[in-house]
Amino acid sequence: MKNVIFAAVILSLLTVACSKREPVIDTAQELKLKYDTTAIDSFSQGATSVDIARQIRMSSQKYQDSLKEVLKLQQEEKRIMLELEKENKKKAEAEKKLKAAENNSTEPKVE
Numbered sequence: 001m002k003n004v005i006f007a008a009v010i011l012s013l014l015t016v017a018c019s020k021r022e023p024v025i026d027t028a029q030e031l032k033l034k035y036d037t038t039a040i041d042s043f044s045q046g047a048t049s050v051d052i053a054r055q056i057r058m059s060s061q062k063y064q065d066s067l068k069e070v071l072k073l074q075q076e077e078k079r080i081m082l083e084l085e086k087e088n089k090k091k092a093e094a095e096k097k098l099k100a101a102e103n104n105s106t107e108p109k110v111e
Contacts, residue, residue: 057063
């Protein structure tokens with residue numbers, strides 16, 4: 001009888017001990033620090049802050065060329081929109097003239 005009680009106590013302790021699960025924490029992400037420099041050592045010679053590196057990239061010729069290209073595309077789109085608006089105005093005026101001519105021709109003339 002003592003053996004059965006002892007086995008039951010051991011079995012219950014094992015089930016309680018094995019049932020507790022701790023959440024898995026990804027330590028690699030927690031240990032990954034974010035620095036504001038592009039160099040490995042922020043105090044080393046030639047370390048550049050992120051803001052200065054951004055300014056350098058923005059002043060590069062490739063970036064300036066891409067800005068000019070975007071500006072040209074925007075101007076082209078604006079020109080096309082203006083042409084479409086002019087064309088739509090001409091069509092609207094032509095339709096008004098047609099309607100006015102139809103209204104004048106359908107009205108009986110009183111003399």
